Amino acid sequence: CREIAPLTLEINRLKQEKNAVILAHSYVEPEIIYGVGDFVGDSYYLSDRAREADADMIVFSGVVFMAETAKILSPDAQVLVPDRGSGCTLADSITGEDVRRLKTLYPDAAVVCYINSTAEVKAESDVCVTSSNVYDIVAKLPERRILFVPDRLMADNIRTELRERGIDKEIVSSDGTCVVHEEFTPDQIREAKELWPGLAVVAHPECTSEVADLADFVGSTGAMMNYVRTSSAPYYLMLTECGLVGRLAVEDPEKNFIGGCRLCPYMKLNSLEKIRDALADPRPEQEITLPEDLRLRAKHCIDRMFELAP
Numbered sequence: 172c173r174e175i176a177p178l179t180l181e182i183n184r185l186k187q188e189k190n191a192v193i194l195a196h197s198y199v200e201p202e203i204i205y206g207v208g209d210f211v212g213d214s215y216y217l218s219d220r221a222r223e224a225d226a227d228m229i230v231f232s233g234v235v236f237m238a239e240t241a242k243i244l245s246p247d248a249q250v251l252v253p254d255r256g257s258g259c260t261l262a263d264s265i266t267g268e269d270v271r272r273l274k275t276l277y278p279d280a281a282v283v284c285y286i287n288s289t290a291e292v293k294a295e296s297d298v299c300v301t302s303s304n305v306y307d308i309v310a311k312l313p314e315r316r317i318l319f320v321p322d323r324l325m326a327d328n329i330r331t332e333l334r335e336r337g338i339d340k341e342i343v344s345s346d347g348t349c350v351v352h353e354e355f356t357p358d359q360i361r362e363a364k365e366l367w368p369g370l371a372v373v374a375h376p377e378c379t380s381e382v383a384d385l386a387d388f389v390g391s392t393g394a395m396m397n398y399v400r401t402s403s404a405p406y407y408l409m410l411t412e413c414g415l416v417g418r419l420a421v422e423d424p425e426k427n428f429i430g431g432c433r434l435c436p437y438m439k440l441n442s443l444e445k446i447r448d449a450l451a452d453p454r455p456e457q458e459i460t461l462p463e464d465l466r467l468r469a470k471h472c473i474d475r476m477f478e479l480a481p
């Protein structure tokens with residue numbers, strides 16, 4: 172506590188001095204979320220906050236693709252990431268060139284990119300989605316064939332969801348996976364359900380379809396939080412990053428979480444020290460810069476998401 176308190180105070184003072192806001196994803200450490208974050212939530216909520224932000228500086232405590240999205244939406248602000256190494260196995264699985272190649276194979280497909288993608292990939296896409304709106308947006312598109320990048324497992328979950336809704340679409344995808352969510356297994360769920368009667372299993376749509384099929388609820392980080400807040404199961408198994416479980420446990424100490432979550436090594440690169448350094452005297456690699464033509468091409472698919480999102 173002795174180390175955290177002065178840093179927290181310094182960051183909050185620097186925020187005022189620089190007219191800065193800190194956007195923090197729910198997966199980062201609690202001292203960031205509760206001590207210095209101005210807005211905390213899932214990718215969709217934070218993108219929305221970024222486009223509304225009236226700030227000279229945005230420090231994005233999350234991963235690089237999220238900060239890139241903030242820069243696309245808020246080009247006049249200086250957008251900073253605490254650690255440039257905070258990648259994402261999904262975003263890093265595919266390049267703009269790869270998408271161009273796929274488009275030649277499926278010229279009639281609508282190109283839908285998950286927000287966990289680079290600006291270059293967004294620039295090649297027709298519409299962007301997040302885990303909070305992916306099913307509704309894909310369902311609304313007029314095209315029958317969808318090229319969905321970069322999450323192969325989420326593509327499987329889209330197929331299942333659309334089938335259940337009675338919607339006939341062909342979903343083709345690239346081969347990316349999330350290093351955190353791909354690891355959860357159906358056996359883990361079966362064993363936990365035997366040990367903990369009444370257990371509610373809550374999963375992110377980046378999990379495999381076998382896991383999603385066995386879960387009681389599947390949704391974005393924001394939707395998972397709402398589900399837990401409003402349900403009354405005796406125990407919860409959260410098949411997602413541990414930061415989310417930490418937030419829920421702080422909010423309601425009466426709820427029982429049985430463990431089983433996993434850490435995202437990239438989200439965990441965020442720290443108060445790095446946020447303070449970015450605010451006080453940013454190093455060149457902490458600043459997100461994008462060529463204007465690329466930014467505008469990438470913005471198009473995010474604007475379309477805001478139009479189509481429920």
Ligand code: 13P
Nearest residue numbers: 213214215301302391392
């Ligand atoms: P959300 O869109 O649910 O915040 O998820 C982002 C993410 O990276 C999940 O692993």
Ligand code: SF4
Nearest residue numbers: 259260349350351435
């Ligand atoms: Fe990327 Fe997975 Fe980490 Fe989310 S949890 S940022 S999808 S690697």
